[in-house]
Amino acid sequence: MADRGASFKRDLSEWRIALVAWRLLVLQAADPVVGAGMAEHSTYRAHPWRRVEHTLGSGRRLFYQDAEALRREVARLNRSHKRIRGTLPDGRPYDARDAATRVWVLLTLFECVVAMRRLGGDPYDATQLEAAYREFREAIAAFELPEEELPRSAAELPRYFARYARERLEFTEAARYLLNDILREAPRPRRLWFLGDAGWRVVRAAVARVIRELTVADLPPVVRERLGLVSSRRAALLSVVLHRGVGAVVPLLPDGLRYRSAEEVRRPPRRFRPAGDARGSRVDRFFREVLDQTGDGCITVHDLKAMAHNVCWQLELSEDAEARVYRAFEDWWEQLRAAMDADGDGRVSREEFTAATLAGCDRDADYLERGLLPALREVFAAADTDGSGFLEFDEYRAVFGGPRVHPAELSHGFRQLDGDGDGRITEEEFLRGFTEFFTARADSTAGAQLLGRP
Structure with missing residues (x-):
């Protein structure tokens, strides 16, 4: 396979990032602060697709726009997170502005891009990995996070993940719901209007099973151990087939199909319900x-x-x-x-x-x-x-x-x-x-x- 270099932003924009998207959400939700914030302040249960849209939109503003757009997005996130605080079920206070939690959330994004390439059969070599991490660090500098919370190099990331998983992560209710239930209950995305409700229920059940097995198989072993999850041989085989298959096909596509463009695909207008409801x-x-x-x-x-x-x-x-x-x-x-x-x-x-x-x-x-x-x-x-x-x-x-x-x-x-x-x-x-x-x-x-x- 041809060497694609080490551009974090370019790799983040590949469509195959969708294969590790649910893995990213579960990793973030396993932090008790994130899990509590999702449970009490998020609309992810009722409006999961809107929540994903906001997350992707925020990522685009953080990594693909100019310095002024980045500054505004960081300010937006800071204002939003200021209001996400409360008390965990065991009485511990939580605050979304916690520096360690914010570092974890950002680093999971970088780690998932690294995992996407590794699982797809074209991992970063040591030099590429450090170059991608420097690019990532430059983009998140606007958050003004404490230096002591951030790994100094990409080589330190595995040790950081292992320590954070053992010391901080929990199988929170939000992580459990994301992994086991949300896709079995999720409303039909508007772009799939043509399936109808009955067709969506059939597709939803199959998709939920595949994504759960893929996510568990792809989680870092230390995280699986911490959350008490076990990956089956079938799930491991599914991971290899999907990631390697997509990893072999995607590089053959023209850039217009390989990468997400700034312009989202438009969908047909909504079919409005008749006004005659009781x-x-x-x-x-x-x-x-x-x-x-x-x-x-x-x-x-x-x-x-x-x-x-x-x-x-x-x-x-x-x-x-x-x-x-x-x-x-x-x-x-x-x-x-x-x-x-x-x-x-x-x-x-x-x-x-x-x-x-x-x-x-x-x-x-x-x-x-x-x-x-x-x-x-x-x-x-x-x-x-x-x-x-x-x-x-x-x-x-x-x-x-x-x-x-x-x-x-x-x-x-x-x-x-x-x-x-x-x-x-x-x-x-x-x-x-x-x-x-x-x-x-x-x-x-x-x-x-x-x-x-x-």
């Missing part, structure tokens, strides 16, 4: 697909924080502006809890939400004026970057667009909100459209895209 069915679906962001069957403050995160993620906001968005969504949660938490347990179940909504609690003036509407006003203010009092299409696209949004769908959402058809959205039009959406009285392309579809 009110109860609409409310139930709205709870599951929109409000229950963390996918745990109830609404808590974490779901509203996840919504705020998804709004802020799309925009380049100042720390003060981002804090206002989060504060508004937390206030919305307090009003939602007060109106709908019938048993006072600090969360709103699907049954409580459905009963309260059908009874009209979501239209209560106090709930709207002190909860939902202030949150929507902050979203509008954040999106109105030029302060004109209107959302022009470019401003709308910054919040509601993205690589997964078909242009026709984007235009449709804009027209839904632009009630008078003058080519711009007023705050009144924005509030009216989203009030209908968040009270589960109308479908909205814009609303669904803002908070993420399954």
Whole structure:
């Protein structure tokens, strides 16, 4: 096989990185801090594909763009991680800003690229490995991580991984769910709309089994031992066949097919559901697909924080502006809890939400004026970057667009909100459209895209 050199960024952009993607997620989730953050603050259960999209998008900004884009992405991540903290089930505090955890998360990305090449039959030699590690270190310098936490050279990585695995890693609930359950329950990706729900269930079961066996086989032995996992001979054979087979084919492809381009593949517009659903069915679906962001069957403050995160993620906001968005969504949660938490347990179940909504609690003036509407006003203010009092299409696209949004769908959402058809959205039009959406009285392309579809 021809020598491809040692470019970490180039190797990271190969499509075959998908073969080690789940391995990467499990390695990261096995850190107790990451696992706890995923359990309490992440939307990965309800919206796994959006979570993957955010992760890949962040990686592109970290490794493939200019210094200014890198600086902004690091600032975005720092603001986001500042809010991810709490207490582990055993009482230990956790904080996503923990330096050792951040180093682990970043190094797992480098290690997975190294593993991809090794498993594919074209491993880095010692010189190439050090060159790739230097390239990686240059890219992550913007994080200003403590030097003592980072291995000084690639040659030290195996020792670092062994020590970290034995001292820090656990088979967290998040890692267990990623490995055993999430792919058996994951909603159909929108790009696979042609499979239908029945076809997706069949494909999903087969894919879940293959990915689990491949992931366990590919994990570093010290990690498998730490997590109590055993790889079968069949899984080991599957790993060899897949990695070597793809590793032999990929180098023969032209660069346009071999590497991910910056432009994502577009998919057909969404097939919208008919508007004739019964009110109860609409409310139930709205709870599951929109409000229950963390996918745990109830609404808590974490779901509203996840919504705020998804709004802020799309925009380049100042720390003060981002804090206002989060504060508004937390206030919305307090009003939602007060109106709908019938048993006072600090969360709103699907049954409580459905009963309260059908009874009209979501239209209560106090709930709207002190909860939902202030949150929507902050979203509008954040999106109105030029302060004109209107959302022009470019401003709308910054919040509601993205690589997964078909242009026709984007235009449709804009027209839904632009009630008078003058080519711009007023705050009144924005509030009216989203009030209908968040009270589960109308479908909205814009609303669904803002908070993420399954």
